[in-house]
Amino acid sequence: MQPTLEQLRSRYGTRYKWLVLLTVMIGTMASVLSSTIVNVAVPDLSRHFGLGQERAQWVSAGFMLAMTLSMLTTPWLLLRYGLRKTYAGAIFLLLVGGVLGGFSINYPMLLSMRVAEGMAAGIMQPIPSIVILRSFDAREQGKAMGIFGFGVVLAPAIGPSVGGVLVEHFGWRSIFFAVVPFCFLVLLMVRRLLAVNSTITANARPLDWKGLMLAGAGTTCLLNGLVNLHHGLLAASGLLLASAACIVGFVFYQRSVQHGLMNMSLFRYRQFAMGAVVAFIYGAGLYGSTYLVPVYMQMALRYAPSEAGLLLLPAGIVLAVTIIVAGKLSDQFPPNVLVSVGLCLLALSFALMAAGSRATGYFTLMAWAIIGRLGLGFVMPSLSIGSMRGVEVGLIAQGASSINFMRQLGGAIGVSVVGILLEWRLAAHQGAPGGGQVEAFNETFMFVAALCASAVVSAWRMRPSEAPAR
Incomplete structure (x- = not known):
């Protein structure tokens, strides 16, 4: 017989909320890993299935699209099935997508498994924010978000490096199996730590x-x-x-x-409305560049997959440390200031990338990537907390889901736009010396830099108003 919430709280005491956070953190790490690790394999997938950039980007964009849409169902799933069943079901779907994706015999099968993984990742994405906002008091929310962020950013930090080695030595199929051990571990933790009656609220309504x-x-x-x-x-x-x-x-x-998927009354809160705009633009820049950098390293600069993946490892470690510091700072400084600083650093990183050439040193590129990850470290905890502060408790679940939805929607569009823009610029520079690949990537990086810089205006206005606008 599985323990109830009351029994688990009695058994673990004040540690229980941290154990639940650890459980959802590891699962989210697996979903983020599945999202980013494939980008290193895009050139290999393109060659294996005979794909151009426009079709190859659907490996990432299809995942992002499915993730974006399934995210809207999370509040309903939590109301209808509770935290335990919803989370375990999402982890199982991620496991199936990873295993079958690795055995794909054609591109449609591969793409359908990426969609399955994206659906699972989307359901999981809002859950940690909901857990933190409901289980931790205001004084601990920044710390909890920072610790959660530290764990989650380790996945994209390590993912490209591990993915590059796997692709180089074992082929693209091996990267799909990387999520399998994470999924089995989380299923075990769900069985031991999540209660059978761990619902978020009662009175589930029909899905919209x-x-x-x-x-x-x-x-x-x-x-x-x-x-x-x-x-x-x-x-x-x-x-x-x-x-x-x-x-x-x-x-x-x-x-x-x-009772729709998205409660439009949330947008009456200025901080939420501005946070949603920032989340959309930030998502487009972040995920667009995450797709772009490994492809740039291999196609334009002629690095091996393992070298392309290794470039982001130090930056990821810096991000993991920064996000803990930024989580504590978000309890002391206005979130709009921290988000604005982070976006400026992110835009600077992409602008520096746009100035690169084949003569640019490997460690110089690594330093530019570190600047961008420093920016990410300031944005991530502050955006979630700042956009939701002052929002009434009954809207927290939908608010967290909506902010994540806007970020992922921006990410799906960003990956698609970056892939299309890159294909266009590659065609435009085709007759240039050296194929014009570096120039095409530089122009695409400059577009991403301008996109991130444009979000600063909204970020600066992400201050709580006294009451929601009428």
């Missing part, structure tokens, strides 16, 4: 299928419309118009229903 379908159709049409800009303006325009119609329809529908 209409809202989910509108959001899914809107984002899918948007990404396909962007991809089709190269092939035909008429088809692309039709898809983009359909996307706009679906997104507008989603917003108005969510305002008209009482």
Whole structure:
């Protein structure tokens, strides 16, 4: 017989909330690992399946799209099935996607398994923020978010390095199996540490299928419309118009229903509205660049996969340390200041990358990557806490899910736009000396730098208002 929440709290005392945080942290690490580790293998996947950049980027964009949409279902799943069943189900789906992805016999099978992994990752993403905001008091939230962030950033720090070695020595299939030990460990921890009655709140309502379908159709049409800009303006325009119609329809529908996927009353809080804008732009820049850097190292600078992955390892370690410090600082300084500083450092890192060439030293590139990860360390804990402070308790679950949704939506669009822009610039520089690859990547990096810099305006306004706007 599985223990109840009361029995577990009695057994572990004040340690229990930290053990629950550790459980959700390791699972989130596995999902982040599955998201980023594949980027090192994109050149190998392109050669194996005969893909151009426009189709190859769907390996990341498909994951991001599925992650974005499934994230909207997390509050409903928690209400309907509780923390234990929801989290265990997501981990099992991630495990299946990793195993079957490694045995893929064609590109459609590979892409479908990436979508499955993305669905699992999306369900898991808002859960740690919800756990922290509900289980820890205001004085401990920054510390808890910092510790959680430290664990989560180790995955993308180690992931590209491990992925590069695996691809180089065992081929692209091996990277899909990297999540398997994490998944088995978390399933064991769920069995021992999460109570059978660990619900977030009671009174589950029906899932908003209409809202989910509108959001899914809107984002899918948007990404396909962007991809089709190269092939035909008429088809692309039709898809983009359909996307706009679906997104507008989603917003108005969510305002008209009482219990939709996204509570639009959240946007009456200035700090939340500004945080959502920052999350979207930040997600586009972050995930777009995470896709871009390993491809840049291999295609333009001719580094081996292991060298491309190793470049980000010191930066990831710096990020892991910075995020703990930034988590403590977010309890002492206004979050909008820390987020603005972080975005400036992130934009500077990409601008420096845009100035690179084949003569740029490996350690110089590593230093530029470290500057960007320092920026990330300031943004990550402060954005979640700053956008949710002052929001009423009953809206916390949907608020955390919505902020993560905006970041992942920006990420899905960012990966797609970066892949399309890169393909366009590669074609434009095709006749240049050396193939023009470095120039094409530099122009794409400059676009990402400008994108991150534009978010500073919204970040600076991410201060709590006295009351929600009417």
